[in-house]
Amino acid sequence: MAEREAEHSDDAAVINRAGVAALLQALVDSGHHLVGPTVRDGAIIYTDITGLTDLPQGWTDRQAGGSYRLERRGDAALFGYAATPQSWKRFLHLPTVRLWRAERTDDGFAISEAPEPARKIALIAARACDLQAIAIQDRVLQGGRYPDPGYAARRRDIFVVAVNCGSAGGTCFCVSMQTGPRVRSGFDLALTELIDGDRHEFLVEVGSPGGAALLAQLPRRRAGGDDVAAAAAVVARTAAAMGRAMPRPADVPALLRRNLEHPRWEAVADRCLSCANCTMVCPTCFCTSVEDTISLDGRTAERVQRWDSCFTMDFSHVHGGSVRASPRSRYRQWMTHKLSTWWEQFGTSGCVGCGRCITWCPVGIDITEEVAAIAASDGAGGARGTP
Amino acid sequence: MPAARRPKLAVWKFASCDGCQLTILDCEDELLALADAVEIAYFPEARRGQIRGPYDLSLVEGSVTTPHDRERIQAVRRASKKLVTIGACATAGGIQALRNFADVRAFAAAVYASPQYIETLSASTAIARHVPVDFELRGCPIDKTQLLDVMTAFLYGRKPNVPAHSVCLDCKREGNLCVMVAHGTACLGPVTQTGCGVLCPSHNRGCYGCFGPKETPNTAALAAWLRRLGLGDGEIMRLYRTFNADADAFRDESRRHGP
Structure with a gap:
């Protein structure tokens, strides 16, 4: 996939609902498994889908700290909702993955590595914050000297159909993190849903040669200046409707330090449950631990890698006990890493402003509110300590 | 196999429903391997005979509720090299620890025609209140996979893979939708130790806390949120006061919301 910046360029086109259906079918025909949004159990989640009819047509969500409710829209929008409960992380950086398995032999043991997955997936309706998060995980998981081969293999063949957000959620704050709501890079095709009276169309922008080739197969018309302006208005309206804002984001790293x-x-x-929900739903949190198991007869052993969290005691357990025994130190570790030391480690913020940690915190702890509270009494704790 | 002589296993019952012992028999696919790995020396649910102690590993189910139990657990401990408690009764007093918040004589009078024959203690207590315990396996009932892991860990001299973190972490790994955030359903998952395989939230029910308090449980913060969801003191008290009623964190929180 090309990493070039998208522009409202000459190759933009307009498709209708049938065009979206054709787009999904073309991806299936080219061997992709579709992963996209659908309504299940009272939420719009990313999961395996088969085509247009699985999309959450006419549905939206109402999100607040510790609260998510599915609601009907007044129209037939396909993409009229905000951040899903979990991100694409669970399809690229798997929650559980077997790293290897060993069998006892007559003179020792033989190790078999886990087979690489063959699934070629297409991400349907990825948002700007989602793509920024994938770019961050790329840097973490395959950008260094020791890339994660499983992640790299799953990541390599993805096809990304992005969507510019037409609806801001109550906990969204991508504008202040400068990550959205318009997608900038990391996609093959980007859609903007245009709904106005009887009109229901999608502006399609091209982000890669693969995207251009796919678009060429679809029933479409060339985008005019009006279409491009209408799409820009959708994004501008979403940007103006953010539920939250990170206060003075450029100052946050130093503020926390x-x-x-x-x-x-x-x-x-006092409020934090140290339950780890925020880290699980965060699209950039990448921490894992490994667990070794042996069969009862001692013939086979396995090593499994699982999502882990800096909110558990075990995660910071070293000789003598947990380094971060108090929930205070664990929350501080998570937030200062996400917003401050991530810059030193990876050159960006670890936060993309999707708001999932706010919505899915069982007691509604709000990262933007916590930063604002510290900013409001900057220096109240006296001289700086050590993390 | 790690040793030439098979370690001797004993399974003991105190005040309990036998459900955790039955979890051993539920290990259907692994039962023969288990019988190969250990000598089942004492297990009345499974065999009539008894091989004399001492035992390499004792699994203890149930809580201490009678003067006789109180003596017997000392004898079990003396006969056991390693002692592992299995289940909420043995680890936190069980559902019968509801007596700890009431007058057990009133219960006995309500249930039995001749309560004067009932010799019982005023409180139901965990095994660890009476003797040193090497490992406590949580759950009502215990989880078969965790039990096998504890047995395997014992056989091979490693630490059991029994995490103390929240149910939530495993709900998210499984891809479950949070029933509290998305549906407003009261759920003890954020303060409860994982291990059940996120059974209830996987079926759109809130967690009942069968595995007891997780590490550093913030029961007060969750209770404050449950109140915002519309629960009254009585409901919050009852939520915390079930199978693990006498686990420290749950007991203390339930007392803040009821008698």
């Missing part, structure tokens, strides 16, 4: 002993950490720890 000099407030490691701020009393707010204690206050948030």
